[in-house]
Amino acid sequence: MRRSVLFVLLITSVLSFAQQEDEKQLRAIYDMALLNGKGYHWLDYLSNQIGGRLSGSLNAERAVKYTREQLDSLGLDKVWLQPVMVPKWVRGTPEIAYIETSPGLTTNVPVCALGGSVPTVASGIKAQVVEVQGLEELSKLGREKIEGKIVFYNRPMQADLIQTFEAYGGCVDQRYAGAMEAGKYGAVGVIVRSMNLRLDDYPHAGAMSYGDIPVTQRIPAAAISTNGAELLSGMLTLNPDLRFYLRQTCRQFDDVKSYNVIGEITGSERPEEVIVVGGHLDSWDLGDGAHDDGAGCVQSMEVLRLLKETGYKPKRTLRVVLFMNEENGLRGGNKYAEEAKARKEKHIFALESDAGGFTPRGFSLDGTDQQLELVRSWKPLFEPYLIHLFQKGYSGADISPLAGDEILLAGLLPDSQRYFDHHHAANDTFEHVNKRELQLGAATMASLVYLIDKYMK
Structure with missing residues (x-):
């Protein structure tokens, strides 16, 4: 019995010394x-x-x-x-984008090309906009409602998720695969709401992919700031026929x-x-x-x-x-x-x-x-x-x-x-x-x- 007590005391002493040593090192x-x-x-x-x-x-x-x-x-x-x-991949000259509610009446919005995107034509693209909340909505709309238009992905990060990386993961697919999927329905470009929980004027870059789509069939993709996304969404409610202009000169080497x-x-x-x-x-x-x-x-x-x-x-x-x-x-x-x-x-x-x-x-x-x-x-x-x-x-x-x-x-x-x-x-x-x-x-x-x-x- 006495030997067991001594053994326990020895082990306790060794563990205590190790803990003190670790505390000192930290x-x-x-x-x-x-x-x-x-x-x-x-x-x-x-x-x-x-x-x-x-x-x-x-x-x-x-x-x-x-x-x-x-x-x-x-x-x-x-x-x-x-x-x-x-x-x-090189961004090129600063991107230009605006919302046109009628000929000559425009509002500039902050955008940036997504990493890996193709450029627009030199003169830029201008088209009507279709707003969606995610990739799954594309198939519901079909080619008839998407072809020739710019797809606007506007699903925000989920603000009630305390773990912000979980909120990011819940909507980043529209940035990564948005152009690849929208192009299948004849879209001419995509605009993606920035992955940002705050409302501000900073567009957020990030990687995107075209999968195995041939280069000649790829469409340009850009991020729009959260304030810009809110503005565009609100203006679409008032005027579904507005047009969006985008010009970017990015290039892949x-x-x-x-x-x-x-x-x-x-x-x-x-x-x-x-x-x-x-x-x-x-x-x-x-x-x-x-x-x-x-x-x-x-x-x-x-x-x-x-x-x-x-x-x-x-x-x-x-x-x-x-x-x-x-x-x-x-x-x-x-x-x-x-x-x-x-x-x-x-x-x-x-x-x-x-x-x-x-x-x-x-x-x-x-x-x-x-x-x-x-x-x-x-x-x-x-x-x-x-x-x-x-x-x-x-x-x-x-x-x-x-x-x-x-x-x-x-x-x-x-x-x-x-x-x-x-x-x-x-x-x-x-x-x-x-x-x-x-x-x-x-x-x-x-x-x-x-x-x-x-x-x-």
């Missing part, structure tokens, strides 16, 4: 991030000195060069570029070579096991990509710097990957997974930050029940930093190709209520990123990576 990480963080400075340069980083653009090349230089300066064990072919930017710290005990943390380096071109996803990139770079600066020596190899071409192709994520598989690398954990640089709330986890329970057991360590969400769900686009039976995938969950005010729009700019929130996110990511490295079997 405190050191957060202190370093908040008092001596580098991510905000890196983001300032990416946003204000480079700007929007559309795949295949000169700015994307400049971002690759800059981030590689910064990773080199951290004294990592290895930094390299991973070549990947990416699409090159041949694929070009770009790179994933990668840096790593070699593991001290299990170097063959890899932990990845990352974000996507490309962005849309309207703003400077500060939230989407410059924030995720600099936070991921910070993870390795914070662990290194606090003196932690990882057991596994810690790798930061700045993926290219998440926005309009996912080529970087697919290429990284393809090469990792070819080299037979063993990835045990991957974490992505691609939801903005807002206040962190927790993590979305994609793994086994056993893995999720392990992470949830660390909740008391995070609670002093107001991190309380550890939920099963989606992780991130760039790391999704790594999915397998053994790897745990995770996505940082910041507060998302303001994210879609900026997502893919001209106001996704540096001044809308809060330094403290950004650095809290980096510290939260570094803390989870530390615990995964230390405890995951």
Whole structure:
């Protein structure tokens, strides 16, 4: 009996010491991030000195060069570029759109071409408008009511959904497949309500697809701001015969070579096991990509710097990957997974930050029940930093190709209520990123990576 009591006391003492050690390490990480963080400075340069980083653009090349230089300066064990072919789509001159209620009586509205769209003819297109709430309405209307017209997709994000990414997922299909489907019924173009919960004058870009429709049969697609959508819908109620004018000069070029930017710290005990943390380096071109996803990139770079600066020596190899071409192709994520598989690398954990640089709330986890329970057991360590969400769900686009039976995938969950005010729009700019929130996110990511490295079997 006495031996059993002593054993219990010994185990309790060991667990208490481990918890104190973990609390001390997390405190050191957060202190370093908040008092001596580098991510905000890196983001300032990416946003204000480079700007929007559309795949295949000169700015994307400049971002690759800059981030590689910064990773080199951290004294990592290895930094390299991973070549990947990416699409090159160019917006061209600013788009022009207006509503014409009668000849010569027009009202300008803010629009932007959707990524991958074909241009209009040089003189633009002008046609009557048919408003729908989604793709399913097209078949009900039929070719008779659609042919020769511009289809106006006006389904808004569902405002009563607290999880804004769920609201986004509920209507983004009209942006992605709207032109492909409307073209089948003879439409001459599409206008899509911006994916934005706020009423404002910013049109939001984003990727769209024509599927396998021949180039000669593709129709132009543009996003209209939420205020513009409200105006157009209201005016259609009063005058169903109004006409809409659109002119855009965007163009798709041949694929070009770009790179994933990668840096790593070699593991001290299990170097063959890899932990990845990352974000996507490309962005849309309207703003400077500060939230989407410059924030995720600099936070991921910070993870390795914070662990290194606090003196932690990882057991596994810690790798930061700045993926290219998440926005309009996912080529970087697919290429990284393809090469990792070819080299037979063993990835045990991957974490992505691609939801903005807002206040962190927790993590979305994609793994086994056993893995999720392990992470949830660390909740008391995070609670002093107001991190309380550890939920099963989606992780991130760039790391999704790594999915397998053994790897745990995770996505940082910041507060998302303001994210879609900026997502893919001209106001996704540096001044809308809060330094403290950004650095809290980096510290939260570094803390989870530390615990995964230390405890995951």
